[in-house]
Structures are given as C-alpha cells and as structure tokens.
Amino acid sequence: MSQENVTPDLARERSKATFDVENLAEFMIGGRDRLKRKRFLQNIAIQDPFFKKQKSWSFCSVEEQYDMGLSKSIYIQKKLQEMGITDMQEAFYYRECAAAHENSPLGLHYAMFLPTINKQATPEQKKKWLPLAENYKMIGTYAQTELGHGTFIRGLETTATYDPKTKEFILDSPTLTSKKYWPGCLGKTSNHCVVMAQLYTQGKSHGPHMFMVQIRSMEDHSVLPGIEVGVIGNKFGYGTNDNGFLSFDKLRIPRENMLMRYSQVHEDGTYVKPQNAKLAYGSMVLIRSSIVSDAARGLAQACVISIRYSAVRRQTEAYPGGEEPQILDYQTQQYRLFPLLASAYSLQLAGKYVFNTYLEVNDQIEKGNLESMPELHALSAGLKAFSTYEASAGIEVCRICCGGHGYSQASGLPKIYVDVVPGCTYEGENTVMMLQTARYLMKCYSRAKQGQKLPGFVQYIGQNLNKKSCMSEEVALGCLVMAYEHRAARLVEAAAMRMQSLIQGGKKQHEAWNGSSVQLFWAAKAHCHLFCVKNFVDAIQAKSLSSKTVTVMKSVCQLYGVHGILENLGEFMQDGFFSGEQVGYLQRKMLALFENIRPNAVALVDAFDYPDMVLGSCLGRYDGQVYQALYDYAKSAPMNQTEIHSTYYKHLKPLINPETTSDAMQFAKL
Ligand SMILES: CCC/C=C/C(=O)SCCNC(=O)CCNC(=O)[C@H](O)C(C)(C)COP(=O)([O-])OP(=O)([O-])OC[C@H]1O[C@@H](n2cnc3c(N)ncnc32)[C@H](O)[C@@H]1OP(=O)([O-])[O-]
Ligand SMILES: Cc1cc2nc3c(=O)[nH]c(=O)nc-3n(C[C@H](O)[C@H](O)[C@H](O)COP(=O)(O)OP(=O)(O)OC[C@H]3O[C@@H](n4cnc5c(N)ncnc54)[C@H](O)[C@@H]3O)c2cc1C
Known part of the structure; x- marks a missing residue:
C-alpha cells in the first residue's frame, strides 16, 4: 500500500509495531505466494477505470443499486474469464475488491x-x-x-x-x-x-x-x-x-x-x-461452512476502519491546555475495540478450519462414506451461528466507536453491517442452527456416559466436573482452554440433566426439548466458543510465524480468551470453578493486555491486508486522511450539485411567501 500522504499519527503507529506485518499477513492468508497473488488480482480491480467511474453506491436508489450490481457482476465475470481464472478463491479476491459488500445479482448462480x-x-x-x-x-x-x-x-x-x-x-x-x-x-x-x-x-x-x-x-x-x-x-x-x-x-x-x-x-x-435423506441439504452445509469466513472478514474490516480512525481522531484535552489524545488511547475505546480485533482473528482462523473440514468430509461423501456428516453438520451449523452473531454485534460496536461519522455511509460501516447481518438468518436461522449443534452435543453426552470414545473436538464432554481452575496471575493459555472446556462440559451436562428431569417428570420428548432449549442454546454457544479459543491457541503454534509475531498473537489470543470469560462470568463461576481471586487475575490481565496490544493495534489491522477499495471507507483509509475524504464525500452528494434544491420552489417558497401555494400547504388547508 502506498506510503504517500500518510498522516503523522498513522506513520508513527506503524513505526512502533514490534512485529513484521507481512509475516502475519502471509500466515493469515496461507502463504507468501497467495498473498502476492491476492494483491496482484486486487490491484487489477483497483487500477481499472471501469470501477473508478462508478457512482458511489450510497447515493443510488435501490433500482440503481440493482442495475449497478448487475453491470458490475457481468463485467467481473467477463474479466475473470479473460484472465482465465477458474479457482474459486482467486475469483473471490478479485470480486471482493471490485464490488465490496455489494451482494451480486449473480451471486446465487x-x-x-x-x-x-x-x-x-x-x-x-x-x-x-x-x-x-x-x-x-x-x-x-x-x-x-x-x-x-x-x-x-x-x-x-x-x-x-x-x-x-x-x-x-x-x-x-x-x-x-x-x-x-x-x-x-x-x-x-x-x-x-x-x-x-x-x-x-x-x-x-x-x-x-x-x-x-x-x-x-x-x-x-x-x-x-x-x-x-x-x-x-x-x-x-x-x-x-x-x-x-x-x-x-x-x-x-x-x-x-x-x-x-x-x-x-x-x-x-x-x-x-x-443413502441418507440429509444429502439433499448439502448445498446449505457448503454455504454455512463458508459463511464463517464471510462474517469474520466483515468484522475484521470494521476493526480496520474503527482502529485506524481511532488512531487519527483526537478528542478532549487530557488535562486543561494539554494535547487532545488519539481516541485509541482511551482505555474505554480499547475495551470496546481490542476484544473485537481479537475476535476477528479468532473467527478468521475458525473459518479456515471449518471450510477445510468441509472439503475433507465432502471428499469422503463423494467416495460414499457418510460417517462424518453429523459432525460436519454440527460444526458448520454452530459456527455459522456463533460467527455471524459475534460479527454483526461487533460491527455495530465498531460503528458506534466512530462517533457521529460512524453513522455516515461514508464510514463504510453501515454497508458492511447490512451485508453481514442477514447471515444470522439465511442458511438457517441462528438459534435454530445452535439447537442443531445442541442436538449433536446431547448425543455425544449420552455416548460419553456409556463410555464410548468421542471425536476430537467433543472429547471434553462428560469430563470430571469437580475440578478447580489452574488460573494464576500469569493467565496461561492452557488454563484458558481448560476453563472453556469446563464451562462447555458443565453446560452440556446441565442441559442433558434438565432434559432428563423433565422426561422423568412426565414430559414428552419434544416438550422436554423445548423446556430445555435455553440451556441447550447456552451449551451449544459455549461449545462453539471453546472451539474458537482452542483453535486460536493451536493456530498460533504455526512454524511460519516469527517469534516476534507469536509474542503479539499470544497477547491477542489471551485477550480473546480472557475477555470471553469476563463477559460470561456467571457461566464460569456458577459451580465455583473460578475463585473471586482468580477473577481478579483475569480483570488485571485484560487491562494489561490492552497496554500490550496498543502499540501494535494499527499494525494488527494492517495485517488483514484490505486495500482501501475493499473497505470503501473515508474513516479507514490507509493514509488516514479522513477529514479531506469526508469533506469530498459530502461535496459529491447529488443534493450538493445544485445551489437551490427543487423542493425550495415546491415547498419552502410558499411557506416563506404565503402568496404562492404548494401541494403541502393546500393539503394543510383541507
Ligand atoms: C448466500 C446466501 C443465500 C441464502 C440462501 C438460503 O438461505 S437457502 C435456504 C436455507 N435454509 C435453511 O438453512 C433452512 C434451515 N433448516 C434446516 O436446515 C432443517 O430444516 C433443520 C436442520 C433445522 C431440520 O431439518 P429436519 O427437520 O429435516 O431434520 P430433523 O431436525 O428432524 O433432524 C433429523 C436429523 O438430521 C440431521 N441433520 C439435519 N440437517 C443435516 C445436515 N445438513 N447434514 C447432516 N445431518 C443433518 C439432524 O442433526 C438430525 O440428526 P439426528 O439427531 O436424528 O441424528
Ligand atoms: C438476505 C436473505 C437472503 C436469502 N436468500 C435465500 C435464498 O437464496 N434461497 C432461499 O431459499 N432462502 C433464502 N433466504 C431465506 C432464509 O433462508 C430463511 O429466512 C431462513 O432459513 C430462516 O427461516 P424463516 O425466515 O422461516 O424464519 P423462522 O423459522 O420463521 O424464524 C423466526 C423465529 O422463529 C424461531 N424459530 C423457528 N423455528 C424454531 C425452532 N424449531 N426452535 C426454536 N426457535 C425457532 C427462530 O429462531 C426465529 O427467531 C434468504 C433470507 C434473507 C434474509
């Protein structure tokens, strides 16, 4: 990305980073060659005059949006053909840049x-x-x-x-x-x-x-x-x-x-x-497996926008006559944004995992082996729900963290939000999907009780619950994983016990299910949360990460785990797993992690490697020139293209000068 014209605040942020952004960007995308290829394809879109001349999406009526969406989609398709691109991932990189968050009228095709x-x-x-x-x-x-x-x-x-x-x-x-x-x-x-x-x-x-x-x-x-x-x-x-x-x-x-x-x-x-009636649901499983990454990308982009903007925006002198700090220095701003940054990393890694699992299981299905279908269904349904909910709620927080400018379409955030939030509904409404995962967890619980061995990612079910947390002041990753395992195992058991007691009390199976469904939902959510924490911890052991990057990512991962516990404290404390003293360790650790992450915050969002064209945001620009961009956006608004708007003649003039009449005034007289 061009270093030209970068504001001093953002330039200083980048110079403070303690790790190599390229190293992390390569890891996140899956290697140096892929990162290079992505940039190459996205640059083609960035340089293309066809996209440059398009009217801003936010100034279009719905019919114009459809028209523009279709013309862009057809153009993109032709370009992909011309470039001989058939690989889905490569096509995605190009599309992501050429028509960011503009749901294509050829998308379902x-x-x-x-x-x-x-x-x-x-x-x-x-x-x-x-x-x-x-x-x-x-x-x-x-x-x-x-x-x-x-x-x-x-x-x-x-x-x-x-x-x-x-x-x-x-x-x-x-x-x-x-x-x-x-x-x-x-x-x-x-x-x-x-x-x-x-x-x-x-x-x-x-x-x-x-x-x-x-x-x-x-x-x-x-x-x-x-x-x-x-x-x-x-x-x-x-x-x-x-x-x-x-x-x-x-x-x-x-x-x-x-x-x-x-x-x-x-x-x-x-x-x-x-062979299995649920084979007909295969297209939904495919899309659910890919929605996790879609949601993660939306949240990551919102974090790029709000964190870069928070490094440029200054507000309120810290003491009378003092310099106004960057709003990113406010602890409360860090409290809202840094856990979301951690969540964006975690969900991106989870998205990769679930899609790779889809490919593996699908390979088996093609060979006639349907054994892993239930696991894939449980994993993809639950993570689809967990990720879209986390991402949608997080994008909205990012928007609010940008103050008034976050409410403008110029921030790019409303467009990202409306693109991500239907993911909570389509391809299976989120609560319903969580309950599908819970159904699988209940089966696993009864198998565990019968002494059967469970597949890898549910092996924690049925474990001994009379344990205490190993958490110390240092907050080790192993203790974090253990805490999430304990919480999920306990909630799975609590849901199973509730079902059992309702059935023993004379309820029919479906009544017991409905009467336990809130607890079943909690159990499924805890299971997905555990998956994301554990997968994050495993992922950062990768050999391709430099030791400096690992140090930073360890803090991000710790923050993901610690913040999740503090947000759901009741579920972790209900059976006395954590002591009050241990909660104190976690609270102090979270604040320490904010300080730890602060110097690398901008570098961490840079490592997502989204060009400005993907972000579509005046606030999230790589160069940080947000005020000029906002002003230019306002000047380009269609309503600013005439000095006197037509409504003056229709409505205002008759109000100011009652001798003339207007439709509205006539109506008022009636
Ligand atoms: C780009 C965006 C565009 C959007 C497009 C769309 O939205 S398109 C529209 C998108 N629309 C939606 O997404 C609609 C969402 N709704 C659904 O997917 C289904 O109606 C349902 C899953 C909620 C229930 O289905 P049901 O009533 O037929 O089933 P049941 O509850 O009686 O369970 C029977 C057994 O089947 C199992 N099983 C179920 N699914 C799968 C699977 N895929 N694989 C493997 N297994 C599966 C289940 O676990 C259970 O196993 P158990 O415990 O007996 O061993
Ligand atoms: C933007 C968008 C694009 C879409 N694209 C397509 C498409 O291309 N093709 C297509 O076929 N469909 C599409 N859909 C439809 C989508 O798949 C459905 O809306 C979705 O599956 C949810 O179903 P529903 O609308 O019937 O919700 P409902 O099931 O009516 O959900 C309403 C409420 O009832 C609750 N509820 C329902 N059942 C249960 C239950 N068993 N247990 C507990 N709670 C329950 C839900 O949790 C929810 O809170 C799209 C939807 C949207 C918003």
Missing part, C-alpha cells in the same frame, strides 16, 4: 446454483446443464424458502407430483404460504432455479426433493406460462440483489428435471430413496 448441480445432479444431467450454466445461458438460483416456511424444510408446501402417463412432474403452489419467497437473484435475474418441493409419486409423499425449473425464456427473458415471479420489495440492505417470490400453477416439467444423483423416480413412478 455461482454460490448455490452451480454447486447444487455439481453435487446433486447425475452425470447426464451435469453434461446437459453445466455447460449452459457455466456460460451464463442458464442463470439460476436456489429456491427453497416459502412465505410460510424457511426453517422447517420438511414443512415446505410446494408440491412436485409425478405423472407416469406423461413422464412429467407437476409443480404446484397450492396455498398463499407455499409461494417461494426470499431466494436471491430470483425476482428479475434468473431464468432457471433449483426448486425444493415435496415429492409425490404413486400416491405417496417422500419429502423435499430438488427440481430444475426453467422460469423465463432463454431467448427474451419473458416469464414462462404457469409461473408467477417478481421481487419482494425493499429490504434492510441487499439493494443490489433482487430477492424474489415465485409460484407455480400446475407447471409440467420433464421427469429428467428431478436432480437424481441420490434419489430417483423411475419412469413408472417407483421411488428410490437416497
């Missing part, structure tokens, strides 16, 4: 439609659809959620009834609540979609299955007969994406359009069930 064909279609189906989809003749999405049901997939109402006479499925939306509602890129962009519908054949229902459905003409994009489709209207964010509704009026599609890799309907209507 490459994130869900293509992967679903790849994973759920037969070789013949792939041969037919993939060339068309890869070349954007077929543009598709994933249409599962309905007006009435999102979470409960088995409750979906869209039907696909097989007619052996014509060898067709009849797709139908029998009720208002059966209309598909929310799928991205559906309202105006897609001409196809994978539709999740209840399969009926030979008079029997077989649950939700996937069907390839053409909804628009590939010649002129007109909506095909038997289909009603449109956008769902404005949302909290996602202006670039045409999330849509869709319904079918007894639409007939060929039998071959059922995605038949795992389950089949023969010509005569005979149903062949899959």
Whole structure:
C-alpha cells in the first residue's frame, strides 16, 4: 500500500509495531505466494477505470443499486474469464475488491446454483446443464424458502407430483404460504432455479426433493406460462440483489428435471430413496461452512476502519491546555475495540478450519462414506451461528466507536453491517442452527456416559466436573482452554440433566426439548466458543510465524480468551470453578493486555491486508486522511450539485411567501 500522504499519527503507529506485518499477513492468508497473488488480482480491480467511474453506491436508489450490481457482476465475470481464472478463491479476491459488500445479482448462480448441480445432479444431467450454466445461458438460483416456511424444510408446501402417463412432474403452489419467497437473484435475474418441493409419486409423499425449473425464456427473458415471479420489495440492505417470490400453477416439467444423483423416480413412478435423506441439504452445509469466513472478514474490516480512525481522531484535552489524545488511547475505546480485533482473528482462523473440514468430509461423501456428516453438520451449523452473531454485534460496536461519522455511509460501516447481518438468518436461522449443534452435543453426552470414545473436538464432554481452575496471575493459555472446556462440559451436562428431569417428570420428548432449549442454546454457544479459543491457541503454534509475531498473537489470543470469560462470568463461576481471586487475575490481565496490544493495534489491522477499495471507507483509509475524504464525500452528494434544491420552489417558497401555494400547504388547508 502506498506510503504517500500518510498522516503523522498513522506513520508513527506503524513505526512502533514490534512485529513484521507481512509475516502475519502471509500466515493469515496461507502463504507468501497467495498473498502476492491476492494483491496482484486486487490491484487489477483497483487500477481499472471501469470501477473508478462508478457512482458511489450510497447515493443510488435501490433500482440503481440493482442495475449497478448487475453491470458490475457481468463485467467481473467477463474479466475473470479473460484472465482465465477458474479457482474459486482467486475469483473471490478479485470480486471482493471490485464490488465490496455489494451482494451480486449473480451471486446465487455461482454460490448455490452451480454447486447444487455439481453435487446433486447425475452425470447426464451435469453434461446437459453445466455447460449452459457455466456460460451464463442458464442463470439460476436456489429456491427453497416459502412465505410460510424457511426453517422447517420438511414443512415446505410446494408440491412436485409425478405423472407416469406423461413422464412429467407437476409443480404446484397450492396455498398463499407455499409461494417461494426470499431466494436471491430470483425476482428479475434468473431464468432457471433449483426448486425444493415435496415429492409425490404413486400416491405417496417422500419429502423435499430438488427440481430444475426453467422460469423465463432463454431467448427474451419473458416469464414462462404457469409461473408467477417478481421481487419482494425493499429490504434492510441487499439493494443490489433482487430477492424474489415465485409460484407455480400446475407447471409440467420433464421427469429428467428431478436432480437424481441420490434419489430417483423411475419412469413408472417407483421411488428410490437416497443413502441418507440429509444429502439433499448439502448445498446449505457448503454455504454455512463458508459463511464463517464471510462474517469474520466483515468484522475484521470494521476493526480496520474503527482502529485506524481511532488512531487519527483526537478528542478532549487530557488535562486543561494539554494535547487532545488519539481516541485509541482511551482505555474505554480499547475495551470496546481490542476484544473485537481479537475476535476477528479468532473467527478468521475458525473459518479456515471449518471450510477445510468441509472439503475433507465432502471428499469422503463423494467416495460414499457418510460417517462424518453429523459432525460436519454440527460444526458448520454452530459456527455459522456463533460467527455471524459475534460479527454483526461487533460491527455495530465498531460503528458506534466512530462517533457521529460512524453513522455516515461514508464510514463504510453501515454497508458492511447490512451485508453481514442477514447471515444470522439465511442458511438457517441462528438459534435454530445452535439447537442443531445442541442436538449433536446431547448425543455425544449420552455416548460419553456409556463410555464410548468421542471425536476430537467433543472429547471434553462428560469430563470430571469437580475440578478447580489452574488460573494464576500469569493467565496461561492452557488454563484458558481448560476453563472453556469446563464451562462447555458443565453446560452440556446441565442441559442433558434438565432434559432428563423433565422426561422423568412426565414430559414428552419434544416438550422436554423445548423446556430445555435455553440451556441447550447456552451449551451449544459455549461449545462453539471453546472451539474458537482452542483453535486460536493451536493456530498460533504455526512454524511460519516469527517469534516476534507469536509474542503479539499470544497477547491477542489471551485477550480473546480472557475477555470471553469476563463477559460470561456467571457461566464460569456458577459451580465455583473460578475463585473471586482468580477473577481478579483475569480483570488485571485484560487491562494489561490492552497496554500490550496498543502499540501494535494499527499494525494488527494492517495485517488483514484490505486495500482501501475493499473497505470503501473515508474513516479507514490507509493514509488516514479522513477529514479531506469526508469533506469530498459530502461535496459529491447529488443534493450538493445544485445551489437551490427543487423542493425550495415546491415547498419552502410558499411557506416563506404565503402568496404562492404548494401541494403541502393546500393539503394543510383541507
Ligand atoms: C448466500 C446466501 C443465500 C441464502 C440462501 C438460503 O438461505 S437457502 C435456504 C436455507 N435454509 C435453511 O438453512 C433452512 C434451515 N433448516 C434446516 O436446515 C432443517 O430444516 C433443520 C436442520 C433445522 C431440520 O431439518 P429436519 O427437520 O429435516 O431434520 P430433523 O431436525 O428432524 O433432524 C433429523 C436429523 O438430521 C440431521 N441433520 C439435519 N440437517 C443435516 C445436515 N445438513 N447434514 C447432516 N445431518 C443433518 C439432524 O442433526 C438430525 O440428526 P439426528 O439427531 O436424528 O441424528
Ligand atoms: C438476505 C436473505 C437472503 C436469502 N436468500 C435465500 C435464498 O437464496 N434461497 C432461499 O431459499 N432462502 C433464502 N433466504 C431465506 C432464509 O433462508 C430463511 O429466512 C431462513 O432459513 C430462516 O427461516 P424463516 O425466515 O422461516 O424464519 P423462522 O423459522 O420463521 O424464524 C423466526 C423465529 O422463529 C424461531 N424459530 C423457528 N423455528 C424454531 C425452532 N424449531 N426452535 C426454536 N426457535 C425457532 C427462530 O429462531 C426465529 O427467531 C434468504 C433470507 C434473507 C434474509
């Protein structure tokens, strides 16, 4: 990044760093070559006049955002083709820079439609659809959620009834609540979609299955007969994406359009069930596994913005007549921002782990070995929920830490927030996902009680709970991990005990589940938190990190662990695991860690290696020239392009001069 024009405050911050930023940046991305390649690809976007001439996203109406989103996405796609980039990670680096936090109207096509064909279609189906989809003749999405049901997939109402006479499925939306509602890129962009519908054949229902459905003409994009489709209207964010509704009026599609890799309907209507019904949920598991990194990136970017800004912003003389300190020197600012910085590192590392696990398990599934599916489901569902919640709440804190300017779109923070926060809902509502993880933990608990060996990341379950913490003034990483293990093990047991006592008291299984669900949620959250702490501790043992970097990252990791305990103290203290004295160690350690991290705070956010174009923020600029940038942003606002705004003639003039009238005044007289 260019050192030109960097403000003295930021230049001094960088010169104080005690570790090599490049060493940490290489580690976080996975090596020097990858970092170089990322920078190369992102520089292409940064230099490209096409992106430079785009109007600021924040000054666009929703329709303009969609228009801009589509034109950018198509341009990006063509550029990727021109550059011969097929690797998903490389394409991501380029896209991340070219259209940062602008949810692409083609996003569902490459994130869900293509992967679903790849994973759920037969070789013949792939041969037919993939060339068309890869070349954007077929543009598709994933249409599962309905007006009435999102979470409960088995409750979906869209039907696909097989007619052996014509060898067709009849797709139908029998009720208002059966209309598909929310799928991205559906309202105006897609001409196809994978539709999740209840399969009926030979008079029997077989649950939700996937069907390839053409909804628009590939010649002129007109909506095909038997289909009603449109956008769902404005949302909290996602202006670039045409999330849509869709319904079918007894639409007939060929039998071959059922995605038949795992389950089949023969010509005569005979149903062949899959090896495991949950294989049909594979696309959701893929996306959940990648959302953890998405959320972590959003939080990391918010930390870059708020920490750089806090190093530039000065406020309130420390003593009468004294210099105004950088707001980053206020302990309360550090208390809000440094734990989030630590959390951003932890979640990025967790994101890497879960995605690699997805790839490994997926490899096994491809070979027909489904043994690890439950673990992957529990890990990806829980971490998706934990990470999106932590990141969304954290981004909002970062925004508030920027004072008034944080509220401006110029800060870039609102755009990041509205892009990350729907991750709490899509691909499985967070509480529901936590409860899926809890379901797995309950099974593990009963297996542990029967003396069975558990897989690696749940081996702590069922451990002896009559222990005391080994925590001393020094706050060793090992003692932190032990504390998180104890808390998770205790909460898993408490949830299991509660379930058991409700059942023994005469409640039915589902009543006992609901009556224990708050405790089950706590247990799952504690489990995910433990995972993040332990994974962080393990990750910083990497050989590629220099000793100076390890020293700094050890402090960051300690802060992550210590802060998490202090924020959830009741759960760690309820059974007397920690003494009051030990809590004192932790409190003092947290404050000491703030001082420890302070000289490296800017270097630590630099190591995330986000160019200004990704941040899209006047406050988070690498050069720290925030005031000029804010002023330029204000000057560029469309409302500043005329001296007198048209509303003066419509409304103000008649108010100031009552001889003239306006619509509003007329209305008031009535
Ligand atoms: C880019 C953004 C675009 C957004 C796109 C979208 O949002 S698209 C829309 C996204 N929409 C959503 O994400 C909707 C969220 N909803 C769901 O995913 C499901 O309805 C559910 C998981 C909540 C329940 O499912 P259910 O009622 O069918 O199941 P059940 O509770 O009866 O449990 C039966 C057993 O199955 C197990 N099992 C479940 N899933 C998996 C799996 N993937 N793998 C392996 N296993 C799995 C479960 O643990 C249990 O095991 P046990 O204990 O018996 O051994
Ligand atoms: C931006 C965005 C993009 C989306 N894109 C797509 C897409 O491309 N394709 C698609 O098919 N869908 C998409 N969706 C829909 C999304 O997947 C669903 O909204 C999501 O799965 C949640 O389902 P729901 O809306 O039915 O929530 P609900 O299930 O109605 O949740 C409402 C509340 O009820 C609670 N609740 C529900 N069930 C339980 C339970 N069993 N136990 C305890 N509490 C429960 C939840 O915790 C929540 O608090 C998108 C949604 C958004 C916001």
